[in-house]
Every structure is written in structure tokens, then in C-alpha cells.
Amino acid sequence: MKWFSGLLLLISVFLWQLLSWLGILPPYRIPSPLGILKGLSTLLVDGLPPGYLLHRHALESLLRVFYGFGIASALAIPLGIVMGWSKIIRAILTPFVEIVRPVPPLAWIPLAILWFGIGIKSAAFIIFLGAFFPILLNTISGVLMLDVRLIEATKVLGARETDILLKVLAPGALPSLWTGLRIGLGIGWMTVVAAEFTGVKSGYGLGYLIMIARDIQRPDQIVGGMIVIGFIGYFLDSILRRIESRLLEWM
Amino acid sequence: MEPLLRLINIRKTFNSVKDQKVEAVDEISLEVWEGEFLCILGRSGCGKTTLLRMIAGLEPPTGGEIFLENQLIRGTDPNVGLIFQEFVLLPWRTVLGNIEFGLEVMGVDQAQRRRKAMEYIKIIELEGFEHQYPKELSGGMKQRVAIARAIICNPKILLMDEPFAALDAQTRFNMQKFLLSLWEKTGKTIFFVTHNVDEAVFLGQRLILLS
């Protein structure tokens, strides 16, 4: 059946191109598929601005995401396990979490620029804010949902608190935690693109690229950039999914 | 000779939803002798699970004391092993990983752990299943892993909370035979709780009725 959905997609794209040729879909409203391909190729070959090639833009954005996402995971996972385990800590920290969480990461941009400038750190900070909360909350829920008897069984076998945290809560919360990581990475990737709109020091970035294409009114390059962003986002998630199926083969 | 386990006037009271007091266990005293297979027989809901949990150290008694070899039980202790009705294996660990858990926590090095675990795999007759996950095992196999996991730590007494109630009749019968032969081979003290009269009579040296 896979060929059927592929065929349907091809037909839709062909229809789209046809409508564009007939002038029903003017190129300034929405670029034609061929136009987008052409725009994409200029991004690859010439770069935008000329000399700034697409793969470098993508690499810079990925770097920012890994930085921010890495820190978010490193902080949120242990904090989530501890908050899931200890009622007291959960009670103390939850108000802070619930106040900061609803604030969109992008609202932090002016502060981020003030604190961190326009280099990789401020973008990483914005991404951190976006990725942190899904990972934290999913980890907490993963711990809370664990069967109490699992903990009792290990206690009876002599497990101390550290043993429980490391050998029971962490692996037990993993399914929920991993979902949190996937969501966090997705949000992180979306955030980096928007965060780059305000300007980057290195002159590279996919969000930055789209901003430039917007400045020179090239919708074909804008959509080309969007497609690249979409693909990379999908690719990142598929990596996480692959790892997930290996890690969670016991389920 | 001193009894291995002594319960003196053990009481457990719970606060129910409407803030009423529920007497789950009411003034129980008993003794368990080393090496014996003791069965506690009682209807469902008569407090036998609560009793077991108190001996395992998972619940503090509201009144009374429990002594293991004249030491007061204050919490969980690897000297007291516990087998649950629902097996409660760690699903993310293999059979070997589950069996080794207690030794891991005790700090035994990996080579020794592995050796001992393989011995017990033989005892529970699960050769070939070392690297399977619990989800791939039948109920009887899971319970055997749970038993191996418990006795590899050499507890002084093994508590069993209706361990075969979740199994089908045939498997249950096989498991009862297996448990008996294990008891004969190892001489472990077993404290077995059930609501099944036939099972209690078949397995136990001594029977205590709980009402």
C-alpha cells in the first residue's frame, strides 16, 4: 500500500505544478514545486547570501540544538527522577515549574540576548527552555506511574535509595522519559529556527537563512528552506525512534 | 531451641476513607521454626497479605513486635525474602539480570554474580532462557525467576504471598511440586500464605488458620 500513498502525493504535486503553470496559482502567492526545487538548488550550490552554503547553515542550527537540548536533558532527567520520587521536593519545585513553563521560549529572546549576546549560547538558552519542560514533566510522570510493587520488591532484596533511583526509577521511567525527549527535541528544533530570526553572530543558521530569503522576497527559497527544516526535524525524530525501539525492546 | 521468627501481638489498623478505623490484623502471635514449611490459610481479605508485608518490613505494625532471630524487624531486610502473587519482575531486565539484582545491590562482582546466577538458572530449570525478557515468559516461568531472585541472596526465611494464585491449575500443580522439591533440597524456612485449602494441606508441614 505504500506505493499508493506515494502515488497520491505525486499526483497532488503534479496538480500543484499544473495550477501554477496555468497561472491559477501565481508564483508570488505560492511557489510552484519546480520553483521550490530551483530555489533549493540555488541554496545548495550558490548559498544564501552567496557563498554561505546550505549545509553550513544546517550544521550551525543543529549545533545550537544539540547544545541546548543536551543541557536540557542533562538537567531535566535527574531532576525529573528526583521530583517523581520525593513528594516534598515535588511540592516545593512544582510552583516554579508551573509559572515558568507557560512562558513561550521566544518571549525570552530579548533577555537571552542581553545575558548571552547573539552567539550560540543565547540560541542554546532559548532551545533549552523549549526542550526542558517536556522532558522534565514526562520523566516525573514516568516515575509516578511506576508500579509501587517494583520498588517494594527491590527494597526487599536490599536496595538502598540510590539503588532504587538508578536501577529502578531510571529504567522504569524510560518509556515516558523517551517520549519527553522526542517532544523536547521537536520543540527545540522548532525554537532554534525562530530564535535565529533575531540574528546570529556567525552568519549561519536555517532560521537566519529563511529570514534573508524573506528580506529579498524569494518565496521559493523560503519554502526550500522550510522543506530542509522539515526533513531534518523528521530525521532527528527518526533517530530517536530507532534508539527507542532498541532501548525499549523489553516492553 | 529458639524460633526463627516470632510475632508478638501483631496488630495493624488502617484509616479508611471515612476516617474510620479498620482492623486489618488483630492481635496475632505466632512462631516459625527454622527449616519448616508453614502455611497460613485464610479467606481473601482476612489480612494475610498485610501480615506478610509487616514481616517483610514494608508496613510497620500498629502494635506488637516481630523478631527475626531475636532481632526486632524495623524495615526491609535481605534476610527476609518475599515472593509476590504477580511475580513483580523488573521488566527491563533479562532473566539473568533479574536473578542477579540482589547480588548486584550487595556489591558482589560481576563474574561471581554471573556464576551464581547460572547455578540458579539450572535449579529453576530455565536453561536457554537466560537472556529473555519477562514479557516472553509464561506465568510459571516468571514465578520461578522470582523465586531464584529471592533465594540467591540466601534469606533466612522466604515469605510467599499466594504465589501460585495467578497460574492455571496445571502450572500451579507443577509449581507446587517444584517448590516442595526445592524446599527439600535447600531446607529453607518457608512462610506460605494461601486461601486454597488443598494447596495448604499439600504443601504445609504445619497449618495456621486465620479468621
Added chain:
Amino acid sequence: MNLKRAKSLFMASAVLLMILTPLLGNPCAMQKVRLGYLQSDLHQLAAFVALEKGFFQQEGVQITIGGIFKAGPEEMTAFASRELDVGYVGEAPATVAVANKVADVKIVAQVNLEGSAIVVRKESGIRSLQDLAGKTAAVPGYAQVQDFLLRKALLQNTIPSRSVNVIIIKPPEMIPTLQTKQIDAFVAWEPYPAKAITKGIGEVLMYSGEIWPRHPCCVVVVDTQFLGKHPDVVRGLLRAHVKATHFIKGNFEEASKIGTKYTGMDLETVKLAMKSIVYEYVPDEEGLLEYVTFLNKLGTIKVEDPGEFVKRIIDVTHLHRVLKE
């Protein structure tokens, strides 16, 4: 319906929706004139004056604000989606939009000349353009006038433009990043240079008038279809614009007060900024030609005949009629 079928149907509908949605956005009947202008852009003081003093109304033109934009390209996108009839906008983004066939507008009047500057951080030790080599300079947008001015200045002094790290930052972020040493210089339109001075953070290395005397900056554009349908309305607009421009020249104090109201900046900054802006309403064809040639070379636009393009986009017939009156 099994999952696979559902998935392919969903994908097809998604693509279909993507195709159809642009077709759905269409304007309804035009009653008032929808005007757009740039936020905090002191170049467009004539628009603020005309709005404040009611010049548009006096000429019988009903104005609604179609949008206040952060940058030229955004305003041009609004023209592309037919949300604006008239706009005060940078000549650069307007030119690019028309050349890339994104919007269809005509330039009917100039709004100002000059009014930008290269600003460097105080105590940065940058005394001349040569000192910019190896440093980081920010411009508000790729291929915009400020970007062009910087390149032109470097070219005039035979400094290779590659030796300066040029990045794009939006003007509101330029002053904080200059202050925190993230960038060493920026090129922006007034009042940002003036603000950098009054805040004590920066000083002007060069005014744009020194790089390119009397270079065009902002213009009044009109949607071509609207111009065709309502030339009389456009003429009324132009009358108000000319009046406002004269007003600025003759009433500095009052004009600067209006400037503070619309840009939100303090009076000292506004007055300083106004000194470097030349308010003018006659479009400069030569200036535009030079800029179009620059864009062509850069590859940002592809125009066969720059001269012909300039003649096509500038329509001064209406302005001339108004001036003759």
C-alpha cells in the same frame, strides 16, 4: 478504512489544502485607503505629520492603518497579499519585491534622502573605514540600502568587503549588541544612530550622505491596480504628502514633537536624528538605477534592463500634476 489508506488520504488533503488556502485570501470591497508604514522609522515623518495634522482628511482621503511594520520586506508581503493600498516603505525592499514579481506597486513619490549612518562603539578604536577590517558589522537586512551603503563605502576606499564580517540583525537589537561588544559596528536608519549617541554607547563613523550624497531611501508606493482605479485618491494623498514634507521643513520643533509621538523615542534623540535626514518628495531615478544595478550584480534580482525597470516602477505623472496646481 485501514491506517495506510487514511494516511495517504490525509497527505493528499494536506497538499490540497496548502494549494487552496492562498486562493482563499482575497480582499473584499475597498472603501478606505489602507496605509502602511514602518515602526519607529523617522524617515517617514511626513506620514506621521500628515496623519497627526489631518492633512489626508483635508484632501478628502479616508485613511485606515493597514499595518505598522517592523521592516520593509514585511510591508511588501502585505502588498503581495493585497492588504495595503498605499505604503511608506524603503525603496530597496519595494524594488526587490517588484523585481521578484512578489508585489505589484508603483513608486509615486520620494519620502526622504539619506538618513542612515555607520555607527561604531565608543572607545572601540575604530577611527576610519580601514579599521573595520576583521571586525563584525551589522546591517538590518540582506541587500537592503544599509547593506549597500556599507559595501559602497568599503568599495570607495578599496577595502575588500570580505574582510568585514557582515551579519544581519534587526535594528532594535543593534544597540544592545553593540553595547555588549557582540558587534563592533552597525549600519541603520535614523533614529537608531541618534539613539546610540544619546545613550552614550556609540558614535557615528560616517553618515550615509558622505558615502552616497542625496541617496534615495524611503518612498511612497501605491498598489498598481489601486492606482489605476483611483488616481484621484492617489493625487489627494500626494497633496497631503507634499504638504507634510513642507511642514517638516518649516516647523522643526513641532515636527520633532510629532516624531517623538510616533517613534516613542525621546526628543533629544529625535532632533539629532532629524538633522541627518533630508525630507524630499521628488523621486530620484539615478539613485534607483544605481541600486537596481547593484542588486542585479549581487544576483538578488534578475532584471534584463535596469533602465527600463526603473522607468516602469517610478510613476511621477501624478506627482507632477499635483505640483503644477
